[in-house]
Amino acid sequence: MADHAGKAALYDALAESAKALANGRRAELIDVLTQGERSVEDLALEIDQTVANTSQHLQRLLRAGLVRTRRDGTRIFYELSSPVVSTLWHTMRRVAEEHVDGLEQLAAAYVGDRSGLDTMTRDELRERLRDGDVVVLDVRPSAEYAAGHIRGALSVPIGDLRARLQDIDSGARVVAYCRGSYCVYADEAVRLLAEAGRDAARLEDGFPEWASARLPVARGM
Amino acid sequence: MADHAGKAALYDALAESAKALANGRRAELIDVLTQGERSVEDLALEIDQTVANTSQHLQRLLRAGLVRTRRDGTRIFYELSSPVVSTLWHTMRRVAEEHVDGLEQLAAAYVGDRSGLDTMTRDELRERLRDGDVVVLDVRPSAEYAAGHIRGALSVPIGDLRARLQDIDSGARVVAYCRGSYCVYADEAVRLLAEAGRDAARLEDGFPEWASARLPVARGM
DNA sequence: GTTCTATTCAATGGAATGCTTGAATAGAAC
DNA sequence: GTTCTATTCAAGCATTCCATTGAATAGAAC
Known part of the structure; x- marks a missing residue:
């Protein structure tokens, strides 16, 4: 018989990527990073959050492996770690558009x-x-x-x-x-x-x- | 200038699908449902959880629109609400395989x-x-x-x-x-x-x- | 070396999440 | 109608998560 703890741990690990995206601010960050690399301060401005908070979200994304960093002088640039991440984001958006109700209204209200x-x-x-x-x-x-x-x-x-x-x-x-x-x-x-x-x-x-x-x-x- | 509250709410809604998948047990449920519809009790057995707990997870998936239900006599069958959901699951798995480290070891340990x-x-x-x-x-x-x-x-x-x-x-x-x-x-x-x-x-x-x-x-x- | 600046760290409080337990419900079977 | 069974609901507690604040760090500029 397969060990149950092992199976649970495996699926917990698989869910890690989803957890990384499971927050509005982090989703916003991924969306912006879809356009290319950006510095922390820049991203903070973009998502209307403090730099400290933005930094923590970015580090969570980093731990999940969805982004990577590059240092340039005094600032640090974040970018998506691979094209699959952008695919994941787009798929998630398609699913949300199709299945999360009220989303169209929200989008219409914003746009x-x-x-x-x-x-x-x-x-x-x-x-x-x-x-x-x-x-x-x-x-x-x-x-x-x-x-x-x-x-x-x-x-x-x-x-x-x-x-x-x-x-x-x-x-x-x-x-x-x-x-x-x-x-x-x-x-x-x-x-x-x-x-x-x-x-x-x-x-x-x-x-x-x-x-x-x-x-x-x-x-x- | 665009209203910030509106933007935040929009991305929060987009993150809803990810939140639904952001838990090992729910990921497991989605994975099983990839094979076709199943009853609640059946799913509970499959993921080694109590029926009550399984039911709550299923309802969270339901609220997020990722699954739908069908009643047949005394039992209720859950299934994925559309093929996009299964695409999302597979994309997420691919991302995790590529980026979550330690996953290969976990998979090897389980398999x-x-x-x-x-x-x-x-x-x-x-x-x-x-x-x-x-x-x-x-x-x-x-x-x-x-x-x-x-x-x-x-x-x-x-x-x-x-x-x-x-x-x-x-x-x-x-x-x-x-x-x-x-x-x-x-x-x-x-x-x-x-x-x-x-x-x-x-x-x-x-x-x-x-x-x-x-x-x-x-x-x- | 000192100063400056972008980023990260650490600690806090309040909210959401996850699992457990036991009770409630709603159809099916009788 | 009563009984049975699959599912859901409700309350409780421990854990994790998130935004805030203020301090710490590490490299650049001087």
């Missing part, structure tokens, strides 16, 4: 009304990029742009957009993108651009989807 | 030494089934056989195997299978058969892998 916003599919953007008749704006924080972006996109963090409006060719069709469908930066950008009389749309999804569809990306500033 | 056991791949078994020169034994509990099994397999729960040895054609090559690579029933069966002088091997993986490879399956006893 707000998108009915007035023009959108563009990945395929259309790819074609227009090939034809060169589009300006693509990456409105995520510049650290995320640096870690990877759609090839040909300009980095215009959402906070800088208003000030840099005049740098953007006023005749061109403009497409803004950010992290994905839950991310509201691109929405804000499109609204701001539309108010300024530009022909603006948001990419339906975000950078991770673009990258995992193996479409052209670039790194650095 | 024991397999070096003396002959194994057969899915492809080989499929060919032999087509040629008809193999006896296939499903050594899982009969409830799991009923919920779905390799077409052509006989149901011989591991506890009954010794008593039914003489029913098995003594000239044939015998292949035993159970739930997957962590499942030890098939190992036990192969050892028992080998001791009895039979030509026995275990299928490398288990029924779920067979089914998701879309190979021939059947239901019922």
Whole structure:
């Protein structure tokens, strides 16, 4: 007969990865890290938590093996330890979307009304990029742009957009993108651009989807 | 600016699915349910817990939407609410295998030494089934056989195997299978058969892998 | 060496979780 | 109707988890 203690311990270990994700703040961290590596302070700002608290969550993720660290001078960068982790996060999100009820309402409440916003599919953007008749704006924080972006996109963090409006060719069709469908930066950008009389749309999804569809990306500033 | 409370609530909701899996006993339940629906008492036996405790875990899974129930006479059957859940479980397992350290040791400690056991791949078994020169034994509990099994397999729960040895054609090559690579029933069966002088091997993986490879399956006893 | 800064550590209190026990419920069988 | 049985509910206690606070550390800049 198999030993019961052994079986329990095995499943406890298997559940460790789930435990690491079983907290809203850590889920948020993993989601942000999906966009690329970030420093602790940066992440703390991103998830609206104290640095100490963020650090503790990160260390829990580290212990579970979901992230790894790299030191650069005085700061420490965290990143996902492998692509499987990002797959896990996306699968979890799909399951939650399908099965956690009330989630759609929460998402709608957070994202707000998108009915007035023009959108563009990945395929259309790819074609227009090939034809060169589009300006693509990456409105995520510049650290995320640096870690990877759609090839040909300009980095215009959402906070800088208003000030840099005049740098953007006023005749061109403009497409803004950010992290994905839950991310509201691109929405804000499109609204701001539309108010300024530009022909603006948001990419339906975000950078991770673009990258995992193996479409052209670039790194650095 | 987006409301922070809304964002936190959204991610908390997304983390709900992970919380449901963030416990060894619940992970075990999901794993068993991967094989098909089961009653509460049955599941309690399977995970070596009291019925009350098992019931509470099941209800947590139910609240998270990962399972659904069906009443049949006096008992209640639980099953996974959709195939995505089983995908989630497998992804989680892959992540744990890759990143939780000490897991391999735990698995090895539980599974024991397999070096003396002959194994057969899915492809080989499929060919032999087509040629008809193999006896296939499903050594899982009969409830799991009923919920779905390799077409052509006989149901011989591991506890009954010794008593039914003489029913098995003594000239044939015998292949035993159970739930997957962590499942030890098939190992036990192969050892028992080998001791009895039979030509026995275990299928490398288990029924779920067979089914998701879309190979021939059947239901019922 | 000293100072500065990003990160981590340690201790706290309050909330959620997990297992146990014994009682309650809701259909089935009679 | 009564009895039986599978499941759920409710209360209790020990454990773990989470955000906060303030102190400690380790490397960079000077």
